[in-house]
Amino acid sequence: MSDNSNFDDMPLPDWLQGGSFEDDEKAKKPPPKQDETPEVLPDWLTADAAPSDEPLDAGDFTSSGAGYGEDGVWREEEELAEPELELPSLEDLTGGVGDTKAQGADYVPDWFLGLEEQNLEEAPDWVQSTSSVSIDDLTDTSAFEAEVPSFESLGMSSQPETTAAQDEEVPDWFASRDAVPDLDFDAAVEEEEEPDWFAGEVEAEPLPDLSMAEEDVLEDVFSDLDLDEEEDIFTFAESDEVEEADAFYTMGGVEDEVTPVEEKPVFQAPQADLSWLDEIERGSSPAIEEDVEEEEFALPELSEEAELAESEFDFLGEAEEGELDFATELDLEDLGFGDEAIEEEAEDVGVFDFGFDIDSKEMEDQLDTASDESLKVERGGTQKLIKDMQTSSLDIEQLLAFEAEQEGAPPPEERGLTALPHTSSLELASEDLFSGLDEDLFESLDPPVGGEGPSLSIAGEDDLDLFGVREQGTPEPRPETAAPQLQPDWIADLRPDVPVNIRAGNLEFEMEQTKIADMPEALRALRERSAALSALSQAEQTQQASPASGPLAGIVGGLGVTEIAEDLESDFQVGAALRVAESQRRQIEFLESALSVVRREAAARREGQVVIPEAVKVRTRARPKLDRIVVSLILLALLIAPFITDGLHLDAFEAPGSDRLLADQRAVHEAVDTLEAGDYVLISFDYGPTAARELNPLAEAVIRDIIKQGGIPLLTGISPLGVLNSRSVLNDLAQDETLLTALNRDDALQPREDYVALNYIPGEAVGIRSLTRSELAGTTLFEVDSEGEETGLNIGELHNEDVAFIVVIGETLDDARRWAEQLNDDDIQKYLLTTAAAEPLIQAYVDDDLAYQGYLAGYRDTYSYNIARNPEALTTDPDSDFDLPNSSLGRWYSLTMGILAVLGFMVLGLIVNLVRRRR
Amino acid sequence: MRGGLHLGSALATALAIVTAALVIVGLLSAESTEVAAGSDIVLQIVSITIALAVLVGIWNLISVHVGRLIRTRKGWIYSLITLLSAVAVTAVYVMDETASWTGELEGEKLSPRVFEAVQVSIESALAGLIVFFLTYAIYRLLYKRFTWTSILFMVAVAIVLLGWLPLEDDSLVDLREWLMTVPVLAGSRGLLIGIGLGTVIVGIRALTGYDRALREP
Incomplete structure (x- = not known):
């Protein structure tokens, strides 16, 4: 066998990129079984040609030496181009089609990358020339859609195993035929008459020992002939083709000096009619075409020094792979079958001729002119054999006997060998060639090496065993054959113009393919890179098990996509070799953390777990600010301390007396002083609970004064809350002992007598305006109190005569503005009680005859008013076991401390700011 | 809908135009006129409507929280507290009005x-917490920023606060009074x-x- 290791160094054409030769893998393949019928492939596919080390041009498949050129013209060695045979390996071409061995998960055949996108117009000429049909027809998937026939249906006991050499050379489109049907060996016989298939069938086989006798040379010559070839050649010779034996012999390398042959060998490969493929699939005999492209069978050129010796053995090594291919491609009629003239001539020659006429003189000359001096030929025996051959009286049995005689080996019968039956060419032409063979013959073809099963090769070097060469010499280990495999469906989709059906689980869709020429440069670069990765990792992939599931289940020999991805995922370290900024590093860490969450969830889903997204609770705990705490604590201490101790009752901030009331404040108690007994004073509580602690004491002070003056407060409000506030104030006053003492009363104040708690005024501004314009509104408000009792008030439209004045208690500017603007009676005096915060804003409504005649604001005015009008109220303190300061004074000084604290913090902040600026 | 005229909106x-015109004419008219009387009627209707709105609001409050409590949505416990509070306040008010309290609470x-x-x-x-926030805010203001405006702010605050205090020196009180009656009043x-x-x-x-509330249905 030739060493195909050189193929590893060969640059493959683009359209075949991605493949690699795997001798190691082939060596690991188990040997074929004896009971298996060897797979028969076309010779040019099974040729175990040894390529040269030079880069090969796939489009140039012309043979070395003499042969057919691309134009189909026979040319001599000098005329032909450098033989750069490039025979892709079977692995490349088939991608392990049908190979069920494990190749790793998610495997994608390397040759698959882009091959389906190739334009066959870019294919080498030898590919295009194999068919006379168009490229589209060539790539018609309909030819591939037929179901793969079983080997039983093909007449085979089991699926044949292919040799590594065969695997290497079977193109992918041929790999769709994983089974070889019954072949018409009659056609093979005829086509093997064509000597041109020997042209260039040279292998880089180690040179045998040529120092042998002449008969040894002859033996070697015939030993390289396959038994079937012998049948073909010797049996179906045509008279007009005998001369071609010269060319055949010359091409075989017997002579280094080639004699130009005018008449070209008749035998040619069939013109590219791929119907024979279908015929193979159907198990019928293929049609034989006349036009044969010799490029298909062209083989590389050997050096002249080794040409002779190697060709003696190597060129026949091609026969084992080519003979049956020929048989499938040749038409019997093309070879003369059916031609009466030829048949008659055959009958004249003998029932079993060699198929061609050999001129003994020329043969002898050829042998004599052999360049290798070690080639010793017993010319006598050779001449005798040749003469016998010329007379066509020598049959195979005679040949075997002659071989046995020369070797001293037992006759073929004793060795269990049975030659072809002695029959006529017509008989052989009409029936299967193998039908006459004994099964033991194939067993005998099995080399002893390894002792495991026969070789799949029918002819070639194994034939040497037939002649005893292998038995005597050191057996050469045979590569293990590939296990029978079933091709995947996607092989049928390898047409660039046909959409590919992609199936993943229950999903299926069509995807338009892109030609490699139309692919972006980046994708092409990726494809080449993938091919390189595949070549590097293919040895490892072969050891891996094929995925048990998924779209690539059972497919081996592809890229380890998953492994690469996993490596990237696991080994990827951000920042290991990169310099990133701190912000970028944080972003990367953030993304990694996010990806880790996604990966965990994905892993959990794969394991069938229910993914419950974690509730991310972002606790934003505010960092405590020390200065804020200090400020708050100091302020709190200053506000509380005056209620506990009188140490902070500073004389500088003595509580204001009645003399501290300004004119606006004095206007209030001056108005109260004008009250007479039984005068009604309308007091509107327009503030809410938030201002109650500030305004309730103020309201209580004014109401207390009004009650003491004999007036009757009419408590109302523009909101329900205001009414509730009024009730709260009146409830306290009604039972206040100091007030009752001042009134010289023992019982509490009585509603509807001492005061009237009215309902609230609905409609806010509208309701206030309605008081002075609508008798109904006034009647509704004043007729009944909040308890639903009649008040006895005879007030319709609110006028100056009905009430002495109106006291508005509000906390905002709107409260003050509402009464000032909507009460449409200029004669009714109004006074405002408000908060200290609203005091600056209500200035616009004070000192105005149309608005408020006076106001009181905040606790300062409350304290001053009580000092001036209700001194008894300030002396009342609740009973306590502790010696606490007066609560009214404590409240005043608390406010004073608060103000001072605010001013102090302002100054402190200013000082700190100045210090910071200086630093 | 743009460009379309809805009958309801029209x-x-x-x-609205007629009512507003009636009210404004009635407010500008003498009280004894019929126009003013008509305006007053309209204002009374408004007052009653606003009063009823309180009842509507109470009903809406109760219905919303009852729904949240039944559906046990998030925060249902607060709805429960709100409803219990409403019921308790209502019960207390009813007890007050009916003088149902007995014992020490009688009357x-x-x-x-x-x-x-x-x-x-x-x-x-x-509301009392505001003083803490304001105090700290003014401290931070002067701690972080020291500009002419901040100085002006600080001086104004100091005058108003100190002027509020009954200091023996009336200069600050007068200054505060001037601030209140001139710039603040303006x-x-x-x-x-x-x-x-x-x-x-x-x-x-x-x-x-042209009011949007009237143009859009």
Whole structure:
């Protein structure tokens, strides 16, 4: 066998990129079984040609030496181009089609990358020339859609195993035929008459020992002939083709000096009619075409020094792979079958001729002119054999006997060998060639090496065993054959113009393919890179098990996509070799953390777990600010301390007396002083609970004064809350002992007598305006109190005569503005009680005859008013076991401390700011 | 919908224009005139409607929280507290009005006490926190920023606060009085004038039918 290791160094054409030769893998393949019928492939596919080390041009498949050129013209060695045979390996071409061995998960055949996108117009000429049909027809998937026939249906006991050499050379489109049907060996016989298939069938086989006798040379010559070839050649010779034996012999390398042959060998490969493929699939005999492209069978050129010796053995090594291919491609009629003239001539020659006429003189000359001096030929025996051959009286049995005689080996019968039956060419032409063979013959073809099963090769070097060469010499280990495999469906989709059906689980869709020429440069670069990765990792992939599931289940020999991805995922370290900024590093860490969450969830889903997204609770705990705490604590201490101790009752901030009331404040108690007994004073509580602690004491002070003056407060409000506030104030006053003492009363104040708690005024501004314009509104408000009792008030439209004045208690500017603007009676005096915060804003409504005649604001005015009008109220303190300061004074000084604290913090902040600026 | 005229919107706009015109004419008319009487009727209707709105609001509050409590949505516990509080306050008010309290509480009115003890205390406490925030804010203001405006702010605050205190030196009191009657009053009046102008514009929009509430159904 030739060493195909050189193929590893060969640059493959683009359209075949991605493949690699795997001798190691082939060596690991188990040997074929004896009971298996060897797979028969076309010779040019099974040729175990040894390529040269030079880069090969796939489009140039012309043979070395003499042969057919691309134009189909026979040319001599000098005329032909450098033989750069490039025979892709079977692995490349088939991608392990049908190979069920494990190749790793998610495997994608390397040759698959882009091959389906190739334009066959870019294919080498030898590919295009194999068919006379168009490229589209060539790539018609309909030819591939037929179901793969079983080997039983093909007449085979089991699926044949292919040799590594065969695997290497079977193109992918041929790999769709994983089974070889019954072949018409009659056609093979005829086509093997064509000597041109020997042209260039040279292998880089180690040179045998040529120092042998002449008969040894002859033996070697015939030993390289396959038994079937012998049948073909010797049996179906045509008279007009005998001369071609010269060319055949010359091409075989017997002579280094080639004699130009005018008449070209008749035998040619069939013109590219791929119907024979279908015929193979159907198990019928293929049609034989006349036009044969010799490029298909062209083989590389050997050096002249080794040409002779190697060709003696190597060129026949091609026969084992080519003979049956020929048989499938040749038409019997093309070879003369059916031609009466030829048949008659055959009958004249003998029932079993060699198929061609050999001129003994020329043969002898050829042998004599052999360049290798070690080639010793017993010319006598050779001449005798040749003469016998010329007379066509020598049959195979005679040949075997002659071989046995020369070797001293037992006759073929004793060795269990049975030659072809002695029959006529017509008989052989009409029936299967193998039908006459004994099964033991194939067993005998099995080399002893390894002792495991026969070789799949029918002819070639194994034939040497037939002649005893292998038995005597050191057996050469045979590569293990590939296990029978079933091709995947996607092989049928390898047409660039046909959409590919992609199936993943229950999903299926069509995807338009892109030609490699139309692919972006980046994708092409990726494809080449993938091919390189595949070549590097293919040895490892072969050891891996094929995925048990998924779209690539059972497919081996592809890229380890998953492994690469996993490596990237696991080994990827951000920042290991990169310099990133701190912000970028944080972003990367953030993304990694996010990806880790996604990966965990994905892993959990794969394991069938229910993914419950974690509730991310972002606790934003505010960092405590020390200065804020200090400020708050100091302020709190200053506000509380005056209620506990009188140490902070500073004389500088003595509580204001009645003399501290300004004119606006004095206007209030001056108005109260004008009250007479039984005068009604309308007091509107327009503030809410938030201002109650500030305004309730103020309201209580004014109401207390009004009650003491004999007036009757009419408590109302523009909101329900205001009414509730009024009730709260009146409830306290009604039972206040100091007030009752001042009134010289023992019982509490009585509603509807001492005061009237009215309902609230609905409609806010509208309701206030309605008081002075609508008798109904006034009647509704004043007729009944909040308890639903009649008040006895005879007030319709609110006028100056009905009430002495109106006291508005509000906390905002709107409260003050509402009464000032909507009460449409200029004669009714109004006074405002408000908060200290609203005091600056209500200035616009004070000192105005149309608005408020006076106001009181905040606790300062409350304290001053009580000092001036209700001194008894300030002396009342609740009973306590502790010696606490007066609560009214404590409240005043608390406010004073608060103000001072605010001013102090302002100054402190200013000082700190100045210090910071200086630093 | 743009460019379209809805019958409801047209009717609402027409009604608003007529009512507004009636009210404004009635307010400008003498009280004894029929127009003024008609205007007063309209104002009474408004007052009653606003009063009823309180009942509607109470009903809506109860229905919303009852729904949340039944569906046990998030925060249902607060809805429960709200409903219980409403029921309790209503019950207390009913007891007060019906004089149903017995024993030591006989004749007492608990509604004002509950209001004073709960609502006034809570809201007053929340309002009291403002002084802490304002104090710290002014401290941070001067701690972080020291500009002419901040100086002006600090001086104004100091004058107003110190002027509020009954110091023996009346200079600060007079200065504070001047601040209250001149610059502060000017600002307050300007604010009130702006409010008045806005109110007039709203009235005009209502009278001319340009108010969005009237144009959109």
